[in-house]
Amino acid sequence: MKHITILGQKLRICYDDSALKKDELGMFDSTGMTIHILECLKGHPLHDSVLLHELVHAALHISGNAHLLGDGVEESLCMSLEYALRPFIKFK
Numbered sequence: 001m002k003h004i005t006i007l008g009q010k011l012r013i014c015y016d017d018s019a020l021k022k023d024e025l026g027m028f029d030s031t032g033m034t035i036h037i038l039e040c041l042k043g044h045p046l047h048d049s050v051l052l053h054e055l056v057h058a059a060l061h062i063s064g065n066a067h068l069l070g071d072g073v074e075e076s077l078c079m080s081l082e083y084a085l086r087p088f089i090k091f092k
């Protein structure tokens with residue numbers, strides 16, 4: 001299990017397919033403060049995009065902004081920032 005800190009909040013990164021719904025590549029669990037990512041994405045070119053997307057969900061939640069947005073607006077923001085920022089971010 002890996003950890004990442006965003007906005008001062010420590011999150012777990014789990015590669016646990018059982019936490020994901022069918023066709024989900026990743027998800028942010030705000031109750032457990034955990035990002036779940038499909039195990040087969042480890043080392044895959046899509047991995048960092050999925051992680052970035054879920055980190056935006058986490059940042060919106062931790063900052064309190066997710067409560068102001070509907071699910072559709074939140075998802076749209078996450079996708080926009082994922083695509084906009086992905087070329088500039090490299091995860092270790």
Ligand SMILES: [Zn+2]
Binds near residue numbers: 075
């Ligand atoms: Zn999303």
